[in-house]
Amino acid sequence: MSFDILFSFRVTPTEHAGVKALAxxxxxxxxxxVRSMIERELEAYPRREQRKQEAFDQILYLAILLDGVYAQREPDLRSKLIQVWRDRLAEEGRTHG
Incomplete structure (x- = not known):
C-alpha cells in the first residue's frame, strides 16, 4: 500500500510523548x-451510528408503550405528564416537534 498524502497537525508535548510511548x-x-488509530475510527463510525439509531428506536418504542399504558389506565395522569414534559422542553427553549 502506498501512502501518498501527508497529514500534518500540531499536538502538545504531552500528547506527543503519549503517542510516542504507545507506539x-x-x-x-x-x-x-496514527494510521491504525485513524483506520479504527473510520471503521467504528458506521457501527456507532447504527447503535445510536437502535437506541433511539428502542426509546421511541418505550415511549409509545408507556403512552399507551397511561392512555388506557391513567388518562388524567397521562395528560399531566405530557404537560410536564412540554413545560420542561419550553424551559429549555426546545419544542416537542
Missing amino acids: EQRGLSVSAL
Whole structure:
C-alpha cells in the first residue's frame, strides 16, 4: 500500500510523548500507530451510528408503550405528564416537534 498524502497537525508535548510511548510499546512507528488509530475510527463510525439509531428506536418504542399504558389506565395522569414534559422542553427553549 502506498501512502501518498501527508497529514500534518500540531499536538502538545504531552500528547506527543503519549503517542510516542504507545507506539514504542506496540513496536510501531508513530506514523503506523496514527494510521491504525485513524483506520479504527473510520471503521467504528458506521457501527456507532447504527447503535445510536437502535437506541433511539428502542426509546421511541418505550415511549409509545408507556403512552399507551397511561392512555388506557391513567388518562388524567397521562395528560399531566405530557404537560410536564412540554413545560420542561419550553424551559429549555426546545419544542416537542
